[in-house]
Amino acid sequence: MKNLKNSGIEWLGEIPEHWEMVKIKYIANYKKGKNPKKYSDIPNENIYLTMEFLRKKHKKILYIEDTSDLIKVSENDILLLWDGANAGEFVLAQDGYLASTMAVINFKDIEKKYAKHFLVLIEQELRKQTNGMGIPHVNGDFFENLFFAYPPLKEQEQIANFLDEKCEKIQNFIEKKEKLLSLLQEQKQALINETITKGLDKNVKLKNSGIEWLGEIPEHWEVRKLKMLFSFGNGLNITKADFISFGIPCISYGEIHSKYPCRLDLSVHKLPFVSETYLNDKPQSLLSKGDFVFADTSEDIEGSGNFTCIQSNIPLFAGYHTIILRPKTQIYSLYFSFLFDSIFVRNQIREKVWGVKVFSITKSILKEVQCFIPPLKEQEQIANFLDKKCEKIDSLITKIKKQIELIKEYKTTLINEAVCGRINLNKG
Template structure:
């Protein structure tokens, strides 16, 4: 039976009496990345450069890596097998990637290498204690970031070598099983999302009557549509408006708990606006642009960066408006049912339209003048409602399954964190 002692560190709690507590910089080395310039990159070069956005789900995703030439003076910035990479800034601050068998690649200045011989080291970066360290380092920062010096101060429990091997073997086996479970569930998620997308695509282009006669829509990526349907530009069946600038609005003007709600794309949650997330502005700012004052059943679409993220306005507060980066789309009731239009904008057809208008752009942006020209299939109004009601019912069932699977993934990830915490702190019987 183990005897325990107080580690003196809140996240660790009690640890076996014969274990030590050390700063992690005593066990590993840190290598900060290189500050590449834009002229260092070219798609014809051979060596990927790993940036913070390339660190995803504990792996390096090479698909979008910039490429540079191999240079002798940059040798120290090359990754090696068994390295750990960590993102030092941005939304991914503290995220790590494991380089088990890695390709030749450099790291840029916002990524660091953690290199050491301790087999347990990777698991310390998956504990609640490390998450807390990152949270404290980033707290209050406009741009989240952490330094390797701060990471080096992270205190960890160190068992004797034999126990290190036992714990590492135990966690390797358990975490591999957990990861296999997660990957299977994520694959199922992808299949369900594809099924939902295919259902929307088919229904908004072909309708509900499988025996209806079809005609050529005259639009390449729309294909055939029912013979009695029309095709109309969105500017004729809906009011489309976006904010043009905000006359010098800055974060010091934001209010909390009072004032008009200011909606951004980050406030979209499950196709609705999460009003409690919204920042607030005073009435003077609210009335600067009455053309984008929101009301129930308005559709919102992001038009910058990640284009096409959507929300339906429900339970609209007395005063709500848009920040730049979002289109307000208000269907003309006698011509278009708002929920039908919502499904059109969430179809692959709309995605193809966006690609055609933004292809080749360095900064992705859908212009209002282009969006006005978007042509959509228009059934009779009653048929639009039938299509929307059908899709509501079918998509709700798929969304329910998706939510259930996401919850399973969330729970297994919580279990993994607890398992790692207990094991690396010596509080788990490995038998």
């Protein structure tokens, strides 16, 4: 084992004595992407690389007609997601032109595969320092001044080859688990879609819904737009800087996307706080049990329409980038949680959202969404049926996600030890 020394960086730990520590600004530079003047759906060789496309979350491909002043990148170039909920994450490029929400990182005298692995450690620190008014973005100065462990080139190559082999096996395991996860999620979605449009009675008489994409629904159900069922409001116009250590809980778009989709129960879930002065200043943004809160922006099309439903009577506020829906008539809120999560409501929203950097939802879009409404008692029966069925599927999903999380933690630990020279590669 090599003799080690303190790197001087708390999150890095010890490194071999003969290694150097160098700030990123001395060994790399970055260029941010730009928005194209014009793009289209007509295929050509100039692909517009968005975060959604690279992370395989956006199947629609955009092509650029005028590439002047744009940043061209090649396959396996290292990209940094600069803006959005995942700001600070590194991904590998494909051939194309870079969106303004990303930057390409070019290293000098560094083995690219070694740099790619070391950036896994950088990413953890970088994401802690993202900032911005609502939409997070990378702090460029902080990134440039982060330290990079700099071994001799031969050792960089050895470490990269070792990690490529190990990480490939780990990734194969993760992909199998993610495929199973995807199948379970599809099973759950199919169950919701079928039950929420046809009900529980297989012998019920059907009628034409009057909606081309929906087809038939039970004869005694109604079709109504959301504006007939709900009143609409906005969350607080605040930023992360307005959060305090105690006060009134506040749900913003980030928690809706990543932590508490579909349901929020403050007896179980934890949120940041805002000042109690908002009780007097912005009472219209205070939420009640049964209210719905939609995120009004999303970094990918799949997240358009993400929402949560308030399950407890504890006072809380809707925060930034949110739209509030308050029932104007008696409904069974759990039924509407499943309805809003169905593909039929989601697709109506996705057809109307707009934005290049982010996908934005407006109250006008939500007001025109059409819903199918069973009688109140039937809403309750459908919701309780789906709740029991989905609970079993969710239990399996949670178990698989935990397995994926544990293997990813092992991968991060392995990379950490290897890129810091604390593994004897001759013994594997």
